[in-house]
Amino acid sequence: MHWETVGQLAAAACLGTFVGLERELEAKWAGLRTHMLVALGSALFTIAGYDVVSSHTDPVRLAAQVASGIGFLGAGAIMRGGLTVHGLTTAATLWLTAAVGVAVGLHSWTPAVAATAITVVVLRVVKRAEERVSVVHPTVLLTADLAPGTSPDDIAGAIEERLPGSRTMKVTASASEVSLQMLVRPGPEETLAELSGRLLAIEGLTGVSLGGE
Known part of the structure; x- marks a missing residue:
């Protein structure tokens, strides 16, 4: 038995533990065991690839195969609920x-x-810093009603000029009206009423509705 290989696999699972534990503490569905197994499996694929093929196997090709495989698992972690x-x-992670x-499989211990x-x-x-920013500058869901013939892209561009960092979420169109939904952040100490007035000054907007995300 190659004890060095066993040590590599154990080390990979151990490093996965640290990331998985954080996710477990946040009550995420992919927690401790999932991250341990992902790290362990990736190390095993890498080690086995070298042992079975040759010591001259291109590590980039090995990493690419692992990355493409883990993409399916990562995609399963992403869920959309409404605009969130x-x-x-x-x-x-x-x-x-x-x-x-x-x-770890490549003996790159320091990285x-x-x-x-x-x-x-x-x-x-960094999560704590994000939470503080969200408290100081809360995100607001904007629903903007557009005048007939107005381009949603033009309105979105005008809003982004006034509120940097805004994100377009959805454009809804019918025979009689077009509406645009965006996530925006008001300016420091700006009230929703003040923000509404600022947005209604944009040519082509006929009405705005603001609410928490």
């Missing part, structure tokens, strides 16, 4: 954990450990 998309971060497993540590920091620390 859930699971993108978990899909990204699964993809990252697979990369860590490949790195594997560093990537795991940075991932945990991003998930725990």
Whole structure:
């Protein structure tokens, strides 16, 4: 038995544990066991690829196969409910954990450990920063009614000029009217009434409705 190989597999599962534990604490469906197995499987594919084919196997091709395979699992983590998309971060951590497993399989210990540590920091620390930004500048769902013949793209562009970072979510059209839904952030200390007045100054808008996301 090659104890070095066993150690690599154990190390990959261990590194997957750190990312998976964070997801488990956040009550995500892909938690501790899932991330451990993704890292372990990726390491096994990499090690087996080298052992079965040759020591000269192109590591880029091995990594590409693992990345394409993990894409199906990551896609299953993404769900959409109305205008909100859930699971993108978990899909990204699964993809990252697979990369860590490949790195371990290639004996790239420093990148594997560093990537795991940075991932945990991003998930725990950066999330707190995002939450603070959301509290200071909450996201608002905007529904804008357009005058006949007005281009939704032109209106969306005008709104993005006034509210940088806005995102178009949906355009709804019927025989009699066209409406545009976007996610926007009001300016600092700007009330919804003030924001409505600012948006209604845009030529081509006939009405706006604002509400929390």
